Amino acid sequence: MVETKKNVRYIINIENTGETYESADGEHLLVGMVKLGRKGIPSGCHGGGCGVCKIKVKNGKYRKLTLSREHVSKEEESQGFSLACRTIPESDIRLSAVGQFKKVVTKSYGFV
Amino acid sequence: MGVMRIGHISIRVLDMDAALKHYENVLGLTRTHEDSEGNVYLKCWDEWDKYSLVLNESEKAGMNHIAYKVENDSDLDVFKQRIADYGVDVEEVAGGYLECTGRALKLNLPSGHEFYLYAEKEFVGKAVGVTNPDPWPDGVKGAAVHWLDHALLICELDPEKGINKVAENVKFLQDALDFYLGEQVMVGPDGDIIAAAWMFRSSTPHDIAFVGGERMGFHHCAFFLDEWNDVLKAADIMAKNRVKIDVTPQRHGITRGYTIYFFDPSGNRNETFAGLGYLAQPDMPVITWTEDELWRGIFYHTGEEAGQFTDVYT
Ligand code: FES
Numbered sequence A: 001m002v003e004t005k006k007n008v009r010y011i012i013n014i015e016n017t018g019e020t021y022e023s024a025d026g027e028h029l030l031v032g033m034v035k036l037g038r039k040g041i042p043s044g045c046h047g048g049g050c051g052v053c054k055i056k057v058k059n060g061k062y063r064k065l066t067l068s069r070e071h072v073s074k075e076e077e078s079q080g081f082s083l084a085c086r087t088i089p090e091s092d093i094r095l096s097a098v099g100q101f102k103k104v105v106t107k108s109y110g111f112v
Numbered sequence B: 001m002g003v004m005r006i007g008h009i010s011i012r013v014l015d016m017d018a019a020l021k022h023y024e025n026v027l028g029l030t031r032t033h034e035d036s037e038g039n040v041y042l043k044c045w046d047e048w049d050k051y052s053l054v055l056n057e058s059e060k061a062g063m064n065h066i067a068y069k070v071e072n073d074s075d076l077d078v079f080k081q082r083i084a085d086y087g088v089d090v091e092e093v094a095g096g097y098l099e100c101t102g103r104a105l106k107l108n109l110p111s112g113h114e115f116y117l118y119a120e121k122e123f124v125g126k127a128v129g130v131t132n133p134d135p136w137p138d139g140v141k142g143a144a145v146h147w148l149d150h151a152l153l154i155c156e157l158d159p160e161k162g163i164n165k166v167a168e169n170v171k172f173l174q175d176a177l178d179f180y181l182g183e184q185v186m187v188g189p190d191g192d193i194i195a196a197a198w199m200f201r202s203s204t205p206h207d208i209a210f211v212g213g214e215r216m217g218f219h220h221c222a223f224f225l226d227e228w229n230d231v232l233k234a235a236d237i238m239a240k241n242r243v244k245i246d247v248t249p250q251r252h253g254i255t256r257g258y259t260i261y262f263f264d265p266s267g268n269r270n271e272t273f274a275g276l277g278y279l280a281q282p283d284m285p286v287i288t289w290t291e292d293e294l295w296r297g298i299f300y301h302t303g304e305e306a307g308q309f310t311d312v313y314t
């Protein structure tokens, strides 16, 4: 069984897409976003490995799970960069999504 | 003589305890060894060599290396020469350089991925033994995967700059290591650019695959299950354990396999791959997928990209 605390919820505001959603205490930032059908932050591996969910937190308190240094350096981390799937809010959060999927229309050779 | 099959893959994980829970409890591998640096070695119940998966705790996710087993120790001498003649740097490392493994050839594929050939690895045996064995053992956890089946590596592809590491890998594996090309995806205005390839040495549709992407990377490693019902049950087990599933049970057009894509806790993609696909043989004609039907090849039912196949890898 997987237990999640569902009592406390925080408001997450994605600055660059103007989206707002609620994230439960103890859940990383992509869980609530995906559940509510929001798309503001690219959602990939949910394990801190692929880097597509990279964000810059502008405002708010959070704690972080281990994340891949491939995508967020120590220096970036100190500037507020993180991965949404490794970030657990401890207050309301304002952020912008930095990671990006390639648009399908820009793929001129199948996968690239 | 020759390469027999995939031997093992070494993967970087961000949190060893979380990784072990995933590979032991969800997939059903068992721990067989731990080295002095804390790397953990695991095998599947239907495998007989000491390990097929190495977990290495690291700051970054992704693959360290992939290794293939050749039939005879003397094959290594032949391949060493052929690889060097091909123009790829190759180094012989002594037994024990890879844990519990005999001498090996160490090289980088043209795509940059670290690659080994070896002939001997410590023997452990299948969980069901070899004398009047039961078809499956008791007490295996989770999806009870049979064996490490194949891996897919992302290779740099930028036709406008004339870079195609998929093509270079295919040629190298064909010419120097006697791999066969089973299926390919051809793209570009004239359909003459190979953007993905599935290659085999065993009698199944692929032992390794390459897909073109922006940078070198690790797309997934796949573990074998017998059939469709096992795939469904594996997906149930993943849901129970809140594993992040990328693509729910589906059929691949390419290789005809039944698949689930999902992620380990560090974001490395795994697959459970079921079914024979088809009998792959050296004289089998190469199967080609065209650019307009390439997603039909990857996800046969919808013919569309599902999950995050293209952009998400470690
Ligand atoms: S979704 Fe892959 S790092 Fe967050």
Ligand SMILES: [Fe+2]
Binding pocket: B150, B151, B152, B220, B222, B271, B273
């Ligand atoms: Fe696969």
